[in-house]
Amino acid sequence: MTQQLTDLADHLDATDPLAHVRDRFLLPEGVVYLDGNSLGPLPAAVPPVLEDVVHRQWGTDLIRSWNTHDWWQAPLRVGDAIGALIGAAPGQTVAGDSTSVQLFTALSAAAELRPDRPLLVTDPEHFPTDRYLADSVGRLHGRQVRRVAPADLPEFLDEHGDQVAVISYSPVDFRSGELHDVAALTRAAHRVGALALWDLCHAAGAMPVHLDDLGVDFAVGCGYKFLSGGPGAPAFLYAAERHHDSWRTPLSGWTGHAEPFGLQADYVPAPGIARARIGTPPILSLLALEAALTAFDGVDLAQVRAKSLSLTGFFLRCAEELLAPEGFEAVTPAEPEIRASQVSLRHPHAYGLIQALAAQGVVADMRAPDILRFGVNALCTSHHDVLTAATLLQRITSAGDYDPVPQEPGTVT
Amino acid sequence: MTQQLTDLADHLDATDPLAHVRDRFLLPEGVVYLDGNSLGPLPAAVPPVLEDVVHRQWGTDLIRSWNTHDWWQAPLRVGDAIGALIGAAPGQTVAGDSTSVQLFTALSAAAELRPDRPLLVTDPEHFPTDRYLADSVGRLHGRQVRRVAPADLPEFLDEHGDQVAVISYSPVDFRSGELHDVAALTRAAHRVGALALWDLCHAAGAMPVHLDDLGVDFAVGCGYKFLSGGPGAPAFLYAAERHHDSWRTPLSGWTGHAEPFGLQADYVPAPGIARARIGTPPILSLLALEAALTAFDGVDLAQVRAKSLSLTGFFLRCAEELLAPEGFEAVTPAEPEIRASQVSLRHPHAYGLIQALAAQGVVADMRAPDILRFGVNALCTSHHDVLTAATLLQRITSAGDYDPVPQEPGTVT
Structure with a gap:
């Protein structure tokens, strides 16, 4: 046998x-490593890039590297590289911060795009941080959170859909490894005028994801599981282009300003996905993630x-x-x-x-x-x-x- | 001459x-480098630590390093190391995220600690991100933001102090290099029952700061200026111990849960400063910062x-x-x-x-x-x-x- x-x-x-x-x-x-869905292994491309980032870029070129090595655009550049793996055309994905922070941004933005709808709906079996952040956003935005199992979601939306601002789910049950139907649930949400937010932590890099094609509104995910970006690698946020004129982010940091170096008195959000930039990104971790993503070249x-x-x-x-x-x-x-x-x-x-x-x-x-x-x-x-x-x-x-x-x-x- | x-x-x-x-x-x-207040130079201790973190900890020990190399405690460990430079006894400082995110947390927490006071007061000449985040927190918490020059703050507090939830200032005017009086302004805030939040970006590591002694309530700062933690190094947040029983953080990520691995249904904040942990921290950048801080050993x-x-x-x-x-x-x-x-x-x-x-x-x-x-x-x-x-x-x-x-x-x- x-x-x-x-x-x-x-x-x-x-x-x-x-x-x-x-x-x-x-x-x-x-070692047989079967925990890459917690922490991806070390891509061979990472050490030489980090060596260069530390010694030449930081150590020798110092502050000028923001321009000469284009650290400045890294969140958008890495975002687009991730976007290519999740079915997102360029200009809709930003890399940075943690999944929790990105969830807060996406849920807040979604709630504000549906100001008259009192419900945020999420999975009772969702990864804890998704549930906790939904509760927090609900509290700050005066919404209620309902926890509805994916199997019951279509029926729930039939009954209460006009009350729902956003559904927040993952394609993957992180315990069982069962896949939920992103296409069907996104359609069900849209049918009732709700928005769809997907947490791709356990999907990005592991399978095709078709955010643009499915008309997903927002998505988030981490950089350290199947993307193998290193421990605590920056997360990502996708916001569909059709929301770019109207969405509002709660974490209005200076790097998401339309004129980040203008030192203006008031916050004017940058156009497009760039407004989801918050503070100065952790460049060492971010450029390690960028190098790691080259493992997908030609794949x-x-x-x-x-x-x-x-x-x-x-x-x-x-x-x-x-x-x-x-x-x-x-x-x-x-x-x-x-x-x-x-x-x-x-x-x-x-x-x-x-x-x-x-x-x-x-x-x-x-x-x-x-x-x-x-x-x-x-x-x-x-x-x-x-x-x-x-x-x-x-x-x-x-x-x-x-x-x-x-x-x-x-x-x- | x-x-x-x-x-x-x-x-x-x-x-x-x-x-x-x-x-x-x-x-x-x-090179004569006089821009360490934007990006500190490379400490010699950083490259060997990063080499070890990448090859041995991530590459070889993989997921187990969360325990065996104690990645898990790094935000609190690095927080305490920074705390020692800003006059904070252990257990009150956490390292992670960006200054902008930490500002959002600190301002939100301060507002919620003073629920009946409608005003957040900040400096019209404050670094932009501080102003933008104050506006955002004001919007989400239903407060108004007043911009009052430090010189006018005592008089403003005399007149409107009972309306003020928190004052948010920096010890350093980042343009002129003028110092504001942290002790006097903190006292003036406390006299009227307001809280005091200080942004130490341009002070931490450059001069003694006496957070505990001065009774400061909250402080934030970045890791990449005088702390020389590398480009976009994680920031820090200080919350005075006397608030630890009552403060509430808006970014209720799983790592700040009282039982982060318990996968509980509801968020129960960790005791102490640990509730200010949010998502999985960017370990490469965080441990580079930790190594950089050894430049202060014995200083x-x-x-x-x-x-x-x-x-x-x-x-x-x-x-x-x-x-x-x-x-x-x-x-x-x-x-x-x-x-x-x-x-x-x-x-x-x-x-x-x-x-x-x-x-x-x-x-x-x-x-x-x-x-x-x-x-x-x-x-x-x-x-x-x-x-x-x-x-x-x-x-x-x-x-x-x-x-x-x-x-x-x-x-x-």
């Missing part, structure tokens, strides 16, 4: 059109999606053959149309098992109370990585070679 | 107790202040002897008590002169329309640097060796 799986992994890796892209990452020896996101599905499909097969007998239950959907770039397995000793895997060089993470979560990144994960992880997990579990301690949350999504 | 100045520079540099600290910076050959801020005054005093003397005859007017006060760590000179061809200086290796900046601004950093500027700049400026001006083009704003404060 395992020989069959080995042969299959051999075949799938040998015919993988993205196999060569793995060399664009500096993966540590002896077709349809290929990324195909390989991601191949990896997760293979993982699910390994899980069925090797892990189901050990008491693991696959949480991630088998249907490829609704499967994101991760495999989540349920086991009561998730925490101890993830620790035992890590001790033997397979890095994944867990979500309380009982989910083992394995992210695959089509740019640098192989089918053999998947097989190694599944085989080791089977061996550890069957041997009882782990500490069945109570789960303890502890890492960063 | 110039020989006298040279002898004086020799003497002052030879007897400078901070002379050895200059070696903690990697200053480029052939007494009273010595920093004494040397800064020696440098600016010497600059003013050079200006009087060499530059006044060429039509330059000193804008920075001669009185040391009210002089910050810069010298600003007025000349109608400020822009062209700053360009001509830069072409010959003396880097300073200008503020529209007619201010040449020279920052001195006591950690790495020498009296000979000052003399070189003044002598070159005298030579360029008397020879007419510059382009008398109209001023054109263009660099970052």
